[in-house]
Amino acid sequence: MKPIKVLAMIFVLTISTAACATAGDNKPPASPLDxxxxxxxxxxxxxxxxxxPFHHYCKPINKDIIQCILFESTEPNARMTEVEYMVSKELARKVIPGWSHQKNWHDHKQEIETGRVQVHYPxxxxxxxxxxxYVAATDGIIFHLWPHDAPIPDGSVSIAQSVGHWEAIHGKIGE
Incomplete structure (x- = not known):
């Protein structure tokens, strides 16, 4: 698609959105971000x-899964660096192969017990x-999308881990 056509489409979309807002409908439409x-x-x-620490903004999407979008800070332009899925232990441990669960997943009860998790809201x-x-009854997997100290995401995806899980397997960090 030609750049002029794309700009024209963005302009029309912007005008249409503004028209809806001025017509008394100041509320944005429902979205997956709600x-x-x-x-x-x-x-x-x-x-x-x-x-x-990473700021996790989460919501339950069903009785077994909470999904989180993770940011480096609470600033409006903060970089989204990770995505985490929290899955009921019952489901995760039934569906995920043991080797993958041990390597990539972490127990939220164990993580919470380390005292490193802070709840800001509610x-x-x-x-x-x-x-x-509720969260203590889940296991989590964290997909790290933006390499630490990199200026932009480079397409690599790695699995971050909770400090408690890492220390349970490898010993205290820095020893």
Missing amino acids: GYTIHVTAPHVMDGEVIG VEEQAVKDLVD
Whole structure:
């Protein structure tokens, strides 16, 4: 498609969106981004080095799966660096081969018990307790999409790991 045609399409889309907003419909249409209201932070391990903490913005998509978009900070232009899936232990341990589970997945109960996870939202004490109990019954896998200190994503994808899982397998970091 020619660049002029693409610009014209963007312009028309922008005008159409603005027209909807001025017509009294100030609410954007529903999207898959709605509902990422759970906010927690936790560090990760990449190549034996602790990095982060990363800001996880999460939402449950069904009773067995929570999906999270991870950022380096809370700034509006923060880089999205990772995606994490939290899957009920019952489902993950039934579906994922043992070798992959051991290498790539981590137990959230173990991670929470390290004290490195911080819940920023929700803030109500009972809601935090309910969230922690729910997440503790899941295993997680983290797809790291933007290499540490790289200026842009380069197409490589690696599996980040929770600090607790790494230390359980390899010993304390820095020893």
